[in-house]
Amino acid sequence: MELRDLTKAMSECNQEDTLKLVSGFAGQGIQVNAILDSLTLGLKLLGEKFSAGEAFIPELVFAGEIFNEATKILDPYIPKGQESQVRKKGKVVIATVKGDLHDIGKNLVGTFLSLGGYEVIDLGVDVPNEKLIDVVRKEKPKVIGLSSLLTTTMLGQRQFMAMLKESGLREHVKVIVGGAPVTPAWAEEIGADAYGADAVDGKNKIDAMLR
Numbered sequence: 001m002e003l004r005d006l007t008k009a010m011s012e013c014n015q016e017d018t019l020k021l022v023s024g025f026a027g028q029g030i031q032v033n034a035i036l037d038s039l040t041l042g043l044k045l046l047g048e049k050f051s052a053g054e055a056f057i058p059e060l061v062f063a064g065e066i067f068n069e070a071t072k073i074l075d076p077y078i079p080k081g082q083e084s085q086v087r088k089k090g091k092v093v094i095a096t097v098k099g100d101l102h103d104i105g106k107n108l109v110g111t112f113l114s115l116g117g118y119e120v121i122d123l124g125v126d127v128p129n130e131k132l133i134d135v136v137r138k139e140k141p142k143v144i145g146l147s148s149l150l151t152t153t154m155l156g157q158r159q160f161m162a163m164l165k166e167s168g169l170r171e172h173v174k175v176i177v178g179g180a181p182v183t184p185a186w187a188e189e190i191g192a193d194a195y196g197a198d199a200v201d202g203k204n205k206i207d208a209m210l211r
């Protein structure tokens, strides 16, 4: 069995094979990142089928569930930092912006941040900017991570940056943005502090910002 079989199973929403392969590869000591890359590629292929009218919303929803189950299987295999460092690096709030229900990527970012020693407050999906501002004020996180998977909801990230300035909280929190349509240029344009290409990159960028 090869990793491309996993990509195929994921892209076909074959739950049984996907989960069996994930357990098998993890047990053989294949790196978690490589397994996640194969799963992500499978989702991407499914997304292409969706764009071409060959796959439909229920399949995407089911694929999301399979992906989340697979990450649960992988959790114990993700290399952990020193136990004593766990949750000692500070609070990070993560959320998917208003109007956007995609959470697979955000959840993955949260998993890596938790395992990397951060206390993660996950506000979920479809989160209004007013709520985010409120949480920044109350929880005083070091970082806020915003996910957008739709070109339309990316605008919410820009609006959040404006609201942060208006509320006088800009200097108190770092902002990292991510999601498939988000780019480093977009992060710069809206005045965010960083862009994370994936969960590992996001964690590394946060480490670097807080150093």
Ligand code: B12
Pocket (backbone or CB within 6 Å): 040, 043, 044, 046, 047, 048, 050, 051, 057, 060, 061, 063, 064, 065, 099, 100, 101, 102, 103, 104, 105, 106, 108, 109, 144, 145, 146, 147, 148, 149, 150, 151, 152, 176, 177, 178, 179, 180, 181, 195, 196, 197, 198, 199, 200, 201, 202, 203
């Ligand atoms: C699964 C999926 C769904 C599922 C979501 C299930 C769930 N629980 O999340 C469902 C069926 C609900 C869905 C709905 C819709 N979807 Co959809 N969906 C996808 C799909 C196939 C996969 C997304 C995914 O999970 N990828 C895997 C994860 C691991 O990757 P990721 O999300 O990119 O996250 C990684 C990085 O981006 C980054 N990252 C993400 N967020 C953050 C945040 C921070 C802080 C950091 C540092 C990093 C980071 O790290 C993550 C981990 O590595 C994509 C196709 C694609 N190629 O992306 C379309 C896609 C995103 N969807 C799309 C569309 C159009 C829709 C709908 C509008 C469809 C419809 N007509 O109803 C609705 C919108 C619903 C809404 N209001 O949000 C389009 C978006 C087009 C666009 N550019 O705007 C895409 C690209 C499909 C396509 N080719 O047309 N979708």
